[in-house]
Amino acid sequence: xxxxxxxxxxxxxxxxxxxxxxxxxxxxxxxxxxxxxxxxxxxxxxxxxxxxxxxxxxxxxxxxxxxxxxxxxxxxxxxxxxxxxxxxxxxxxxxxxxxxxxxxxxxxxxxxxxxxxxxxxxxxxxxxxxxxxxxxxxxxxxxxxxxxxxxxxxxxxxxxxxxxxxxxxxxxxxxxxxxxxxxxxxxxxxxxxxxxxxxxxxxxxxxxxxxxxxxxxxxxxxxxxxxxxxxxxxxxxxxxxxxxxxxxxxxxxxxxxxxxxxxxxxxxxxxxxxxxxxxxxxxxxxxxxxxxxxxxxxxxxxxxxxxxxxxxxxxxxxxxxxxxxxxxxxxxxxxxxxxxxxxxxxxxxxxx
Amino acid sequence: xxxxxxxxxxxxxxxxxxxxxxxxxxxxxxxxxxxxxxxxxxxxxxxxxxxxxxxxxxxxxxxxxxxxxxxxxxxxxxxxxxxxxxxxxxxxxxxxxxxxxxxxxxxxxxxxxxxxxxxxxxxxxxxxxxxxxxxxxxxxxxxxxxxxxxxxxxxxxxxxxxxxxxxxxxxxxxxxxxxxxxxxxxxxxxxxxxxxxxxxxxxxxxxxxxxxxxxxxxxxxxxxxxxxxxxxxxxxxxxxxxxxxxxxxxxxxxxxxxxxxxxxxxxx
Numbered sequence: 001x002x003x004x005x006x007x008x009x010x011x012x013x014x015x016x017x018x019x020x021x022x023x024x025x026x027x028x029x030x031x032x033x034x035x036x037x038x039x040x041x042x043x044x045x046x047x048x049x050x051x052x053x054x055x056x057x058x059x060x061x062x063x064x065x066x067x068x069x070x071x072x073x074x075x076x077x078x079x080x081x082x083x084x085x086x087x088x089x090x091x092x093x094x095x096x097x098x099x100x101x102x103x104x105x106x107x108x109x110x111x112x113x114x115x116x117x118x119x120x121x122x123x124x125x126x127x128x129x130x131x132x133x134x135x136x137x138x139x140x141x142x143x144x145x146x147x148x149x150x151x152x153x154x155x156x157x158x159x160x161x162x163x164x165x166x167x168x169x170x171x172x173x174x175x176x177x178x179x180x181x182x183x184x185x186x187x188x189x190x191x192x193x194x195x196x197x198x199x200x201x202x203x204x205x206x207x208x209x210x211x212x213x214x215x216x217x218x219x220x221x222x223x224x225x226x227x228x229x230x231x232x233x234x235x236x237x238x239x240x241x242x243x244x245x246x247x248x249x250x251x252x253x254x255x256x257x258x259x260x261x262x263x264x265x266x267x268x269x270x271x272x273x274x275x276x277x278x279x280x281x282x283x284x285x286x287x288x289x290x291x292x293x294x295x296x297x298x299x300x301x302x303x304x305x306x307x308x309x310x311x312x313x314x315x316x317x318x319x320x321x322x323x324x325x326x327x328x329x330x331x332x333x334x335x336x337x338x339x340x341x342x343x344x345x346x347x348x349x350x351x352x
Numbered sequence: 353x354x355x356x357x358x359x360x361x362x363x364x365x366x367x368x369x370x371x372x373x374x375x376x377x378x379x380x381x382x383x384x385x386x387x388x389x390x391x392x393x394x395x396x397x398x399x400x401x402x403x404x405x406x407x408x409x410x411x412x413x414x415x416x417x418x419x420x421x422x423x424x425x426x427x428x429x430x431x432x433x434x435x436x437x438x439x440x441x442x443x444x445x446x447x448x449x450x451x452x453x454x455x456x457x458x459x460x461x462x463x464x465x466x467x468x469x470x471x472x473x474x475x476x477x478x479x480x481x482x483x484x485x486x487x488x489x490x491x492x493x494x495x496x497x498x499x500x501x502x503x504x505x506x507x508x509x510x511x512x513x514x515x516x517x518x519x520x521x522x523x524x525x526x527x528x529x530x531x532x533x534x535x536x537x538x539x540x541x542x543x544x545x546x547x548x549x550x551x552x553x554x555x556x557x558x559x560x561x562x563x564x565x566x567x568x569x570x571x572x573x574x575x576x577x578x579x580x581x582x583x584x585x586x587x588x589x590x591x592x593x594x595x596x597x598x599x600x601x602x603x604x605x606x607x608x609x610x611x612x613x614x615x616x617x618x619x620x
Contacts, residue, residue: 005390006394006476037572044514048556056552059541086504097489100480170442194549197545331402333615338405339412
């Protein structure tokens with residue numbers, strides 16, 4: 001669920017950048033206060049471990065598909081929330097820089113969605129109370145699954161909110177929620193199972209490793225009431241919606257097929273299809289109409305072209321064939337020019 | 353995470369070690385210019401296409417001047433594309449008002465905004481990849497740190513990057529031996545998985561302990577020093593403000609449209 005730059009507005013991306021940068025600074029300060037020296041290489045190596053662990057898959061019982069470790073929750077269990085948040089943020093940064101997996105503008109969103117919820121909500125408020133001390137095995141399994149599910153549901157819901165607030169995707173809110181939450185319910189269960197399997201193995205073989213993990217945020221920063229309120233609100237919304245949704249764990253393609261299928265069905269019983277044909281009929285007469293209105297609006301267009309492009313394109317329903325053609329021709333010419341410049345620069349360095 | 357990616361990340365390092373005019377620029381100048389590029393690009397209205405074209409110049413110039421193979425960047429963009437495509441592809445379904453008319457052929461707003469998303473995805477991802485390929489993780493982290501990134505986090509990024517290959521190697525060894533011994537049983541059940549990945553984790557932790565010992569033996573006192581002192585030269589200022597000027601111009605006036613009207617003479 002790495003968001004890409006292409007779906008985010010600068011306002012949303014910038015806001016989440018500020019939030020994530022603030023959280024990174026907060027965690028860095030917290031770590032500095034309580035830092036054990038050997039945590040420095042430990043954090044680096046565990047970040048690398050998250051990458052490596054994703055190479056190994058396990059089969060999900062009863063489905064025929066396979067899953068792997070996500071990372072947020074197990075890092076919190078091993079390192080405590082502050083260090084875990086920094087490790088998740090660093091993993092996401094490396095993914096954005098080297099794999100174009102989530103963009104730079106979207107990095108703040110991704111760090112918040114995939115780091116904040118597991119480290120500061122799911123781990124301290126769900127995993128720790130449910131798992132209790134180093135006691136029963138079944139409790140820690142349940143704790144891991146519930147915590148992973150909640151963490152991912154909140155993350156997925158916040159992906160929906162951020163995308164919606166950016167206004168670039170046309171997906172209606174409800175459809176998007178129904179698309180994201182059930183998928184991430186399934187992913188959450190898988191993540192929980194994987195986390196629990198690894199944690200219980202470590203608890204059996206090297207229990208001292210788990211005991212060394214710092215306890216959850218016991219500081220009294222005043223952050224907690226805000227977070228709890230936010231968590232409860234989001235939980236109610238997220239939980240309620242995914243409760244009603246189907247939990248068929250077949251992944252993204254299935255959901256899309258379902259959504260697009262629905263779209264077709266609703267089209268066949270009249271509404272959209274009929275509207276579309278009507279639109280097409282109308283557009284067949286448009287060139288004539290378009291040129292006429294272009295003439296009439298000639299003075300206005302002249303003025304508008306001097307204004308910013310945003311204003312111009314906001315009035316898009318009033319497009320004319322004339323502006324469309326010049327836009328296309330100009331776009332192609334510009335692209336050609338850019339390619340030429342790139343080519344010349346490349347040539348030049350070969351000659352030099 | 354696909355296996356192919358691991359070798360490509362090494363390729364990225366190789367590219368970053370070159371010595372070209374863009375490689376020599378201060379990392380901060382490139383970071384800020386790329387940030388301005390992305391913000392300017394994403395601030396266009398959702399139906400914009402022609403005005404985006406001048407923005408191709410930035411990644412093209414970085415790639416050409418930085419001697420980065422175009423195909424390498426392109427392949428990485430394609431690998432990362434699915435999310436943008438999956439979310440964007442809904443636009444044509446929900447936005448069916450005609451927005452662009454060519455002769456008697458109308459294109460709906462949804463397809464227009466979908467195309468816009470794809471173009472913007474390619475450009476933003478391309479610019480980010482080109483930035484890394486002509487800067488490298490080390491200078492990038494040093495630059496970020498001097499721009500106010502907490503040192504703990506900068507060090508964390510460097511450590512993570514350095515041990516990616518090492519731990520990934522152990523992971524792939526494990527995977528290979530599993531494949532050889534358990535033919536046809538892949539992927540494994542949950543119990544086996546737990547012990548496999550658990551072992552990987554314990555090995556990683558043991559390694560971090562050894563790294564720590566080695567660091568202490570070499571005088572590590574809890575503080576990592578990043579030894580990269582660069583200063584903003586006139587070339588850096590020129591690069592940064594030149595691009596910001598260009599982005600401002602291209603954001604304010606639709607250069608493509610202007611060119612098209614001048615050459616096609618179809619002034620509306």
